[in-house]
Structure formats: structure tokens, C-alpha cells
Amino acid sequence: MARRLSKRALFKDLGYEPHAGQLAVHLSKAPRRVLASGVRWGKTLCAAMEALAAALEPRERSIGWVVAPTYDLSERVFSQVVITAASHLRHRIVSLKEHEHRIVLRNMGGGLSEIRGKSADNPVSLLGEGLDFLIIDEASRLKPAIWESHLSQRLIDKKGWALLISTPRGKGWLYELWRRGQEQRDPAYESWNAPSWTNPRLDRELIEGERARLPERVFRQEFGAEFLEGSGSVFRYVREAATGSFQEPEGDQYYVAGLALAKVEAVAVSVVMNRKGEAVCVDRFHRLDWGLQVKRISAACERFNNASVLVDTTGAGEPIYEALRAAGCYVDPYPFTQRSKNSLINNLSLLLERRKLVIPRPELWPEGIEELEAFEYSVTEAGSVRTSAPSGIHDDCVIGLALAAWQFKNDPGPSRFIVLPNPWERRKERFQRR
Numbered sequence: 167m168a169r170r171l172s173k174r175a176l177f178k179d180l181g182y183e184p185h186a187g188q189l190a191v192h193l194s195k196a197p198r199r200v201l202a203s204g205v206r207w208g209k210t211l212c213a214a215m216e217a218l219a220a221a222l223e224p225r226e227r228s229i230g231w232v233v234a235p236t237y238d239l240s241e242r243v244f245s246q247v248v249i250t251a252a253s254h255l256r257h258r259i260v261s262l263k264e265h266e267h268r269i270v271l272r273n274m275g276g277g278l279s280e281i282r283g284k285s286a287d288n289p290v291s292l293l294g295e296g297l298d299f300l301i302i303d304e305a306s307r308l309k310p311a312i313w314e315s316h317l318s319q320r321l322i323d324k325k326g327w328a329l330l331i332s333t334p335r336g337k338g339w340l341y342e343l344w345r346r347g348q349e350q351r352d353p354a355y356e357s358w359n360a361p362s363w364t365n366p367r368l369d370r371e372l373i374e375g376e377r378a379r380l381p382e383r384v385f386r387q388e389f390g391a392e393f394l395e396g397s398g399s400v401f402r403y404v405r406e407a408a409t410g411s412f413q414e415p416e417g418d419q420y421y422v423a424g425l426a427l428a429k430v431e432a433v434a435v436s437v438v439m440n441r442k443g444e445a446v447c448v449d450r451f452h453r454l455d456w457g458l459q460v461k462r463i464s465a466a467c468e469r470f471n472n473a474s475v476l477v478d479t480t481g482a483g484e485p486i487y488e489a490l491r492a493a494g495c496y497v498d499p500y501p502f503t504q505r506s507k508n509s510l511i512n513n514l515s516l517l518l519e520r521r522k523l524v525i526p527r528p529e530l531w532p533e534g535i536e537e538l539e540a541f542e543y544s545v546t547e548a549g550s551v552r553t554s555a556p557s558g559i560h561d562d563c564v565i566g567l568a569l570a571a572w573q574f575k576n577d578p579g580p581s582r583f584i585v586l587p588n589p590w591e592r593r594k595e596r597f598q599r600r
Contacts, residue, residue, distance in 0.1 A: 171274055173219050180215070180254045185367065187360045188212040191329070192219070196356035197321075200305075200344045201331045204362030204391040209331040213301045214246035216329055217281055220299040222258070224275025229282070230299035230326075233292070233317065235307045237285040240267070243303050244283035292316040296323040305330040310339035334393040341393045362389040381515045384543060400511060400553050403518050404538045408531070410524040413446040421446075421473035424569025425463060425497075426562040427486050435566035436463055438470050443517070443574050444524040445567060446470075448531055460489045467495050476500050476569045500569060511541075511553045514568040523571060534563035 173192055177184060184192060191201055191212055203209045213232075220230055232247070234240035244267055251259055251269060260278060261270040267283030284292060286308055297320040302308065321328060332340060347357025363373050377385045383402065386392045415421065423438045438447040449466055451459065463486075467473045475495055479487045480502040490497045500506070517523045528535045541564050543553045555561035 171219065171223050176219055176222065177215060180218070180250055182211070182215055182250075184208075184212065184215070185365060187358065187364050188215075190358060192216060194356045196347070196354060197325070197327045198343065198347070198355045199327070199329045200340065200347050200355065200357040201329065201360060202334050202340075202344055202358065202391045202393065203331065203360035204389040205333060206368055207360050207362050207365045207391075208367075209360070210242050210246055210303070213243045213303065213329060213331050214250065217243065217247050217299070217301055218250060218255070218271075220327075221271050221279035221281055222255075222273045223279075224273055224277065225279065225298075226275070226277040228273070228277070228279045228298040229295065230280070230301070231282050231284050231297055231320075232301045232303065233284045233286055234303040235286050237267070237283065237287075239304050239307075240283040240285055243301060244281070247281055286312045286316075289316050292320075295320070297321055297326045298324050299326050300328040302328065302330045303332070305332040306335035306338065306340045307332070308340075313339065334387055334391055337393050337395055344393070359391050361391050379512070381512060381519060383519075384515075388543075399539060400541045400543050401515055401518050401538045403521065404525075404535060405528070407518055407521065407523055408525050408527050408535055410444050410446075410526050412448070412526060412530060413440075413444070415446075415470045416440075417471070419471060421470040422570055422573040423467060423470070423473045423475045424566045424572070425475050425477040425486075426565035426569065427459075427478055434459060435562040436466060436475075437563075437566040437570045438466065438473055439570040439574060442524070443522050443571075445526060445570065448526065448534065448563070448566070450533065450563070456486060456489065459486060460493055463490060464493045464495050472496060474498065474573070476573055478502055478565060478569065500572070508553060510568045510572055511564075514564075514571045517571050517574065522574070525567065531563075533560075534567065537561055537563045538567075 185208065188208055191199065192215070201209055217230060217232060221228065232240050232243045248262065248264065248269060251271065255271065258272045259269065260272055268280065270278055270280045273279045286292065289312060292312070293316065300317060300321060302317065318328070320326070330340065330343065334341070343355065344357045346352040347355035362368060363370055373389060376389060383394060387394055420441050421438050423436050425436045427434050434451055436449045437445050439445050447466065447470065449462065451462060467475055475490065475497040477487050477490070477497055477499060479499040487497060487499055525531065525534065537555060537560060540559050541553065541555055541561065555564070
């Protein structure tokens with residue numbers, strides 16, 4: 167007679183010591199389990215261990231899937247399964263085909279158990295067989311139809327269970343499932359809210375450092391694991407800020423500009439801002455060669471009282487930066503790294519939240535409003551926040567505005583511009599030499 171699986175004994179053999187939050191997930195018997203956790207809480211490891219425990223249950227045959235919006239994301243849990251099995255359960259591996267995202271184990275009853283990694287970007291691949299268990303990583307990024315029409319149905323005939331893990335992203339379909347597991351609303355569901363700081367292995371001081379660095383809403387979602395209305399988008403109050411209009415230059419006004427450069431086949435954008443934090447001119451050009459771009463940008467700078475320009479000098483941006491300098495423009499470099507880009511975007515987000523900026527109305531700048539509202543953030547495996555435009559949407563308007571806004575600082579008293587590395591007095595001297 168096959169002995170019954172003891173998760174505690176198995177985890178000990180695997181060298182896995184779940185913290186209290188992870189243990190609560192492992193002890194659950196609910197058919198539907200929803201874990202909303204902050205970054206670095208340990209949800210990937212928890213899900214991988216739960217998959218291995220399910221695969222080792224004594225059965226004649228069982229099959230489980232690890233599903234995520236993309237293969238890269240599903241690889242996180244599946245790779246942890248493979249690494250743990252290769253390190254501690256090599257004698258139970260019957261077949262391992264990593265290129266197929268498939269591992270077959272000999273379970274404790276002598277039967278065969280299969281775990282497959284799946285991507286939801288091709289829903290047709292999710293049709294077919296019934297499942298004994300299902301793990302969905304980054305579930306909040308899935309379209310609701312994937313769960314409703316392609317995944318939940320796979321669990322019916324075998325009475326399988328599902329564990330959905332994710333950092334929250336707004337109050338969508340996953341939030342509704344999570345709510346069903348709260349306060350015993352639905353006995354088939356159990357759910358948990360697990361902020362990052364409930365992982366006892368994380369340094370709380372480092373987390374608090376992130377609270378000071380990030381916009382409050384980003385921190386509450388990514389580290390506090392809160393379901394927030396409208397989350398997933400980086401910028402709030404975009405429409406509230408979009409009350410401005412394009413303006414002609416004023417003779418006694420100082421201006422700065424942000425320039426997002428692009429290759430010939432893409433879009434480049436310059437945004438001019440006055441000392442009040444108003445974006446007064448946007449120039450968006452497409453498929454222009456370097457020479458024409460330089461002429462157009464330098465003409466705009468001269469028109470706006472020799473505006474000082476902050477330009478992305480990463481990669482292809484370096485030649486235009488040098489050409490603008492040669493053309494006599496007052497231009498400063500802003501090389502992009504992941505850290506410097508995050509600082510740039512966070513600054514823009516904070517200024518919008520604090521209502522310090524005015525941008526053109528939607529009918530005047532529709533592409534800019536679209537990009538700002540679509541811009542989103544995610545968190546890397548290392549726990550850092552990454553911001554980007556969704557696939558298929560440009561981010562040049564966002565970057566151009568962010569570079570202009572980087573030069574704007576509103577202190578008590580008169581507003582002033584600060585552009586690093588050049589001090590304010592240098593800008594004033596430039597203006598006076600016109």
C-alpha cells in the first residue's frame with residue numbers, strides 16, 4: 167500500500183523551510199487558492215514546492231500545469247521545480263525535456279506525474295486534457311477569458327485544484343476571485359494577502375527605503391500587495407493635468423526641453439516646458455534622418471529663447487547630442503540605465519500626483535495622453551520596479567515629458583528650474599547673452 171505524502175517531511179528532505187505565510191498556503195485544501203503577495207515574499211518558491219508536493223502524491227497518473235502570461239514568466243516557477251528535482255529528487259526523474267517545459271516524476275505510489283510549463287499568449291495550447299492541479303503565476307496579467315474559458319475548465323473532470331499567485335494589478339477578475347476567499351464568502355476558495363514585509367527573511371529597513379523612494383501607490387501595490395483602483399498604470403491624474411494649451415514663446419521667459427530620440431524608423435519627441443511647469447510645445451516627428459532632426463530641434467530651441475535641452479544619450483542618441491552641441495544648442499546628456507530611467511519616471515509620476523505639471527489637453531495631444539495612461543510598471547526578480555510602455559505602444563512622449571520635467575522643481579517661493587549638471591546661474595547667463 168502506498169504511503170501517504172507528508173508535506174512537512176518532503177519539504178525537510180528538499181531543504182525547504184517555509185515561513186508562516188508560505189506554510190498557510192501549503193496547508194490549504196481549498197480547490198481554489200489565491201495568493202496576492204508583495205515582491206520578494208517567496209511566492210515563486212512556494213508555488214514550485216506546492217507543485218512538487220502535488221506531483222509526488224501517490225497516484226497512478228497525474229498531470230499539472232504551470233501557466234503564466236508568457237513562457238519567460240512561467241519559466242520562473244517551472245525552473246524552480248526543475249532545479250529542486252535535479253538537486254534532491256534525481257532518482258524520481260523519469261523524463262526531463264526543458265525545451266518542451268516538461269518534467270515527469272515517479273511519484274510515491276509508483277505512478278507517473280507530469281508537470282508542464284505553459285504560456286497563455288497562445289490560448290489554443292491551453293485546450294485539451296484535464297488537470298489534477300494548476301498553478302498560475304502573475305495571474306493578474308492574464309485576460310479573464312483565459313481563466314474562464316481555457317483554464318478553470320481543465321480542472322472539472324479530475325476535481326483538480328488551482329493556486330493563483332500574483333502581485334495585484336488593479337481590481338480586476340483576480341480581485342474578485344481573491345474576495346471570494348476572504349471571510350469564508352465561498353468555501354471553495356481560500357485567499358491570502360501577503361505584504362513583502364511578512365517574509366521574515368527580508369530586511370524591513372530595506373523595504374522602508376523603497377517606501378521613501380517610490381510613489382505611494384506603487385509601493386502599496388508592489389510591496390503591500392494591495393488591490394488598488396486603476397493600478398498597473400504608472401501615472402495618476404493625467405486627465406486632471408491635461409488642461410493646458412500650446413503657447414507661443416514669451417520674451418522674458420526661460421524654457422527647458424526634453425528630447426526623446428529614436429531611430430529613423432521610429433518616433434522622436436521634444437517637449438518644451440516653461441518655468442510654471444507647463445508643457446507649451448510638443449514636436450513629434452517620424453522617419454526623419456539625423457540631419458533633419460538636428461535642424462528641427464535646434465530651430466525649436468532657438469525659437470523658445472535658446473531653451474536648454476536634456477537629451478537621452480543612450481545608444482543612438484549620442485550622435486544627435488553631439489550634433490546639437492555643434493549646432494550651438496544648450497544641451498545636456500541624460501544617459502539611460504535602469505536606475506536613471508526609474509528616477510526619471512518616478513519624478514514625473516510624483517509631479518503629476520502633486521499637481522505640479524500642466525500638459526496639453528487631450529484633443530491637442532492625444533498620443534501623449536494615450537502613452538501616459540498606458541505606461542505601466544512591473545517588478546523584476548531582483549525586486550526592483552521596472553517601468554515601460556505596453557507592447558505595441560510608443561513611449562517617446564512619456565520620455566520627452568519626463569526629461570523636461572526632470573528639470574523642473576517647485577520649491578516654496580518662486581518656481582525655478584534646476585538642470586543637472588548645470589546650475590541655474592549658468593542658465594541665467596546663457597539667457598542674458600542672447
